Amino acid sequence: MNYLKKLLQILLVVIAATQLAACSKTVQWEEEVPLNTGETIWVKRSVVYKLKGAGGNPFDIGYGQDKTETLSFNWGGKKYVYEGEAALMLLAISPQKQPVLVAPAANKGWDWNHNYYCATPHYVQFVPDPSGSEWSWPPEIESWLYDMPSNLMRQRRKPADMQKRYTAKQRAEEDAVSSMQSPTTAKIDPKFIMNPRECKRRN
Helix, strand or coil: CHHHHHCCCCCHHHHHHHHHHHHHEEEEEEEEEECCCCCCEEEEEEEEEEEEEEEEEEEEEEEEEEEEEEEEEEEEEEEEEEEEECCCCCEEEECCCCEEEECCCCHHHHHHHHCCCCCCCCEEEECCCCCCCEEEEECCCCCCCCCCCCCCCCCCCCCHHHHECCCHHHHHHHHHHHHHHHHHEEEEECCCCCCCHHHHHHH
16 A cells, blocks of 8 residues: 555656646847947846645745846847846956856856856956857956946746836836845956855865
8 A cells, every 4th residue: 555655656656746837938138238338228128937835845846037038139230149047147248349248157057067266356258259249258258347336137027927028127126135245246347256164175
């Protein structure tokens, strides 16, 4: 009897896991982004939400955000598309007239996944290739980015509560609490470093 009960429990867990894997929802929206050049553009973003069971209880189901997200925009007559796991906070135009993206390196474990532990300040700068869809990163962000304010929305609501468009003012309102709790995500802090001991340990 116990054997049958265990078998039934395992079967129910497998069925639940299969259903969760099949259930996802893509949320898309646009953001008004003021650039450091004085221009304002609209950026398209998309995030996939998947039904997930809570830790320790696979039947406590709710939507959770997938790590990977997409951002696309047009600038200078060209389209740029980023798809990846970084928690993007800034889109800026370099002195060489090239768009770059910036994210706190440790958010979502990006630094751990890409062996990027000791950069100071602890942000990652993404630079596009000529196609505008492949992005690389230098060993550290460039100093012209220091003290720039975030201009990409960091806060996420439940899928049903996400709007189709956010003005720059609405984005700032959405991120207000996060900015107070984590000032290093509200602007590029040149003094933001990883714990030196942690940096040494991981290397």
